[in-house]
Amino acid sequence: MDQRSQSMIAGQIDEVVTACRNGWRVLKHRGPSQFQFWFLALLIGIAAGFAALLFRMGIEWLQSAVYGTDDIRLIHSFAQSLPWYWILVIPVLGGLAVGLIFHWFTPDGRVRSVADVIEGAALHNGRVEVKAGLASAAASLVTLSTGGSTGREGPVVHLAGVISTKVSDWIDANGITGRDLLGCAVAAAVSASFNAPIAGALFALEVVLRHFAVHAFAPIAIAAAAGTVINRIAFDGVTEYTLAEEGALQFYVELPAFLLLGLVSGLVAVLFMRAIFWSDEVASYLQRRLRVHNILRPAVAGAVLGGIAIYYPHIIGVGYETTSAALTGNLLLHEAIVFTVIKTVAVAVTMAGRMGGGVFSPSLMVGAMTGLAFGIVATGLLPDVSGSETLYALAGMGAVAAAVLGAPISTTLIVFELTGDWQTGLAVMVSVSASTALASQMVDRSFFLSQLERRGVHLAAGPQAYLLSMFRVANVMRKLDDPAAPPEDAVWSAIEDGVFVGPNATLEDAMPMFEKTGRPFLPVVDIGSEGKAPKLEGALFQVDALKAYNRALAATAAEEHS
Numbered sequence: 001m002d003q004r005s006q007s008m009i010a011g012q013i014d015e016v017v018t019a020c021r022n023g024w025r026v027l028k029h030r031g032p033s034q035f036q037f038w039f040l041a042l043l044i045g046i047a048a049g050f051a052a053l054l055f056r057m058g059i060e061w062l063q064s065a066v067y068g069t070d071d072i073r074l075i076h077s078f079a080q081s082l083p084w085y086w087i088l089v090i091p092v093l094g095g096l097a098v099g100l101i102f103h104w105f106t107p108d109g110r111v112r113s114v115a116d117v118i119e120g121a122a123l124h125n126g127r128v129e130v131k132a133g134l135a136s137a138a139a140s141l142v143t144l145s146t147g148g149s150t151g152r153e154g155p156v157v158h159l160a161g162v163i164s165t166k167v168s169d170w171i172d173a174n175g176i177t178g179r180d181l182l183g184c185a186v187a188a189a190v191s192a193s194f195n196a197p198i199a200g201a202l203f204a205l206e207v208v209l210r211h212f213a214v215h216a217f218a219p220i221a222i223a224a225a226a227g228t229v230i231n232r233i234a235f236d237g238v239t240e241y242t243l244a245e246e247g248a249l250q251f252y253v254e255l256p257a258f259l260l261l262g263l264v265s266g267l268v269a270v271l272f273m274r275a276i277f278w279s280d281e282v283a284s285y286l287q288r289r290l291r292v293h294n295i296l297r298p299a300v301a302g303a304v305l306g307g308i309a310i311y312y313p314h315i316i317g318v319g320y321e322t323t324s325a326a327l328t329g330n331l332l333l334h335e336a337i338v339f340t341v342i343k344t345v346a347v348a349v350t351m352a353g354r355m356g357g358g359v360f361s362p363s364l365m366v367g368a369m370t371g372l373a374f375g376i377v378a379t380g381l382l383p384d385v386s387g388s389e390t391l392y393a394l395a396g397m398g399a400v401a402a403a404v405l406g407a408p409i410s411t412t413l414i415v416f417e418l419t420g421d422w423q424t425g426l427a428v429m430v431s432v433s434a435s436t437a438l439a440s441q442m443v444d445r446s447f448f449l450s451q452l453e454r455r456g457v458h459l460a461a462g463p464q465a466y467l468l469s470m471f472r473v474a475n476v477m478r479k480l481d482d483p484a485a486p487p488e489d490a491v492w493s494a495i496e497d498g499v500f501v502g503p504n505a506t507l508e509d510a511m512p513m514f515e516k517t518g519r520p521f522l523p524v525v526d527i528g529s530e531g532k533a534p535k536l537e538g539a540l541f542q543v544d545a546l547k548a549y550n551r552a553l554a555a556t557a558a559e560e561h562s
Contacts, residue, residue, distance in 0.1 A: 037180070038219050044167060044181060045188035045223030048160035049230035052192040055141065055156055057234075062145035063317065066090055073320050079313035087147075087313065088306035094146025095302030098139040098355050099295035105135035109294040111356040112136040113154035114207070115448040117161045117186065121208050122459050123470055126168055126178025128161040137162075140356035143298075147305050149315040149346035150357020153193060157208075157358070160189035176559050180216045183209045187220045188227030195235065197221075197228040199414030207407045207448070210459075211560040254387060258395055258427045261374050262434025265399035268340070268370050269435060270442045272363065273404060273450060275348040283352035294354075301353020308346055314339055315346035319365035326368035327397070327419070329390045336373040340366055359447055363404040364397050364418075371396015371431075391424055399431040403439035406446020408432045467552045473510055474503035476548050477524045477538040486539050491523045495536075500525045503537050507545050514542045 060072050067090070069078040079087060102109045112133045120128040140148075140155035164185035168178040183204040191200030201224040205212050287297055309315055314322045322339060325331050331339070347362045375392025394415065402411035412432050416425070444450040444460040452458075458465045478485045494500065500523040501510050513522055524537040 037177070038222055040167070040171075040181070041184040041219035041223045042226055044164055044184045045226030046230065047163050048185040048188035048223070049192035049227035051159050051163060052156045052189040052227065053230055053234055055137065055159065056152060056193060058141050059144045059152060059317075062141065066094075066146055072317070073324075075316055076313040076319075076321050079309065079316055084310045087309050088303070091147030091302035091306045091309070092299050093302070094142050094148065095298035095300070095353060095355060096295070097142050097146075098298040101135050101139045101142070102298075102354065103295045105138075106132045109297075109354060111139060111155075111354060112158045113356075113358060113448075114157050115451040117157055117182070117208055118210070118448055118459065119452055119457055120161060120165075121179050121182055122210075122463075122466060123457070125175040126173070126180070126182040127165045128158060128182075130162050130165055133158045133162040136356055140358075143350065143355040143357050144317055147302065147309055147316050148355050148357055149305060149317070149319070149343065149350045149362065150355070151318050151359060151361025151363075152357070153190065153360040154358025155356060156189045156193050157186050160185035179209055179559075180219060183216055183220045184223035187224040190227070191224040192227035192231045194414060194418060195228060195231045196414045196417035197224045199410045199417050200224040200227060202410035202413060203407060206410050207405060207446075213560050213562050215562045255426070255430055257378050257382075258392075258430045259434050261371060261378075261392060261395055262399050262431035263438055264374055265367060265370055265396050265431060266403050266435035266438030266442075268366065269363070269400045269403035269439045272344050272347070272366055272400070273439075273443055273447045275344050276351045276359070276447075277450070277454065279348035279352035298353045298355045301349050301355055304349050304353075305346060308342065308349075312339070312342045312346075315343055318361040319343065323365045323368045323397070326365075326372045326393045327390055329372065329388070329393070331369070331372060333373055333376045336369040336376070340369045340373070343369070359404055360401060363401040367397040367400025368393045369396075370400055391427055394419060394424060395427045395431040398428045399435035402432040403435040404447045406436065406440065406449060408436045463553060463556045467556065468508040468511060468549060469506045470552065471507045471545075471548050472503070473501055473505045473507065473524055473540050474537065476507065476544050477503070477540040478544065479538040480536065482538070486521050486541075491521075491536065491539055494519060494521075495523050495525060499523070501540060502527060507549065510540055510545060514545070 063072045063075065064070065067075060067079060067082070069075055071078075099109075102111070106112075112129060113136065116133075117128055120126060137155045137159045140150070140152070143150060144152055161182055164178075164181040167173075168181050171177075173181060186208050187200045187204035189200075190203050191197045194200070201217075201221050204220050204224075205216065209216060283297065283301070286292070287294075292300065305315065322331075322343075326336060343362060343366055347359065347366075350357060351359075372389060372393040374396060375389030378392060379387075379389050398411055398415040401415070402408045405411055412425075412428055415428055440446075444453045446460075449460040453460055458469070480488070480491075499513065499517050499519060501513060503524050503526050510522060520543070521539045521541045524540055526535045526537050
């Protein structure tokens with residue numbers, strides 16, 4: 001090779017290296033371009049898909065090892081053959097392990113789940129807590145493997161959020177890019193966990209991002225497809241549940257029955273959610289009164305679960321076997337009703353014990369049994385104009401889950417994808433629409449948004465309600481040396497009247513003070529720690545607060561309609 005050729009090759013290599021460096025600089029400081037972003041979405045989808053797959057396989061392996069069964073889908077039938085003391089001890093030991101994990105790795109002993117991912121998307125530029133999130137995934141893995149009565153989608157969604165958070169921090173992504181990456185990770189995780197690509201993509205948009213912006217759809221769909229491929233490589237593309245037969249819907253005559261089922265399912269969903277919240281309050285009260293250490297709280301809940309499981313092993317894990325029995329009509333009326341109540345109690349105990357896990361799979365089980373019980377009664381009263389009671393079980397499964405998640409679109413689709421039955425869409429849609437319409441009026445739109453509302457995070461009402469909480473007073477105020485700052489005597493006069501705000505307060509705290517006092521500005525005073533004199537930092541003008549709020553509203557609207 002002559003010297004000229006070598007020089008040309010060396011020049012080309014230098015150009016490639018320079019292009020890569022420039023591309024990385026643009027990716028890091030200006031955000032990814034469309035093509036780069038789609039490629040990044042694919043990588044995140046693969047990573048989140050494998051995380052969901054490994055989490056699911058970890059549950060299966062650990063549950064098989066703990067209970068000694070070869071088929072965890074038949075865990076409750078197998079558990080009936082085990083000694084009663086073993087059924088009792090397993091969740092206690094699991095709860096103790098969970099308590100230690102949360103004590104060591106979380107600041108508050110609280111599990112991170114879907115609600116925290118929603119909060120991260122809305123308030124933290126698409127970021128979630130990494131250390132606490134990994135601890136929550138580990139604790140949930142133990143819980144679901146040792147008799148806890150929850151679902152795997154909550155920890156899987158947050159685990160996916162941890163992956164996207166690390167990538168967002170790595171490329172220094174802005175808020176829009178961070179939220180889109182979070183949506184990609186969630187879509188892939190749900191798709192890989194349940195073999196449901198359409199529902200996974202829509203779940204990310206409907207539940208986590210809470211908008212259907214066009215710019216986010218393509219990368220989220222790519223990530224969902226990647227997660228689904230991973231699932232189908234591992235599990236051969238089989239559906240999660242199998243129906244015994246196709247439902248025969250007597251369309252016009254039977255639709256009112258499915259509308260009524262939707263209303264019943266909405267009430268069941270509300271009772272299900274309120275049971276969880278009420279049990280958490282009771283458990284917290286008893287823990288304070290009895291001075292129980294945080295480490296022991298999950299173990300106590302495990303003891304209660306073990307006691308229930310001795311008589312009703314159906315509560316163990318995600319409840320696949322019992323849900324399948326409801327969808328195939330292999331439960332009697334009284335069994336469906338009793339198992340619905342027992343499962344609700346078990347989920348409430350698990351959540352009250354801060355043991356980890358999600359609510360989606362339990363809501364599917366409760367919904368399937370609610371629908372079956374309703375269907376048995378309906379087909380018994382009007383056998384000549386009724387289809388199969390299993391069709392009611394399918395519709396009830398979607399209706400309760402949709403009301404709990406506050407996601408009628410993605411839940412309707414995920415029911416179809418979990419069962420492979422696309423012929424009964426009208427019945428499911430009618431029930432889902434009725435249940436979500438009713439339940440959303442009785443709670444803060446969904447279980448997750450109600451959780452956040454109870455923590456003082458007001459996302460249910462929309463951005464106009466929570467955007468003010470994103471601005472610290474210190475970032476909006478005018479300092480005293482600002483030419484447009486108020487006269488110092490006016491500032492001190494307001495302070496003497498007791499009208500001032502701290503620099504770490506938010507505009508959500510300050511705006512009611514403007515409304516109450518009618519003043520154009522509020523002095524910003526740093527009270528400081530004990531023994532230190534208060535320090536005047538500046539003044540917050542109402543007009544500045546409103547400008548910041550309006551800019552945030554405009555940016556949110558632009559993102560949601562882009």
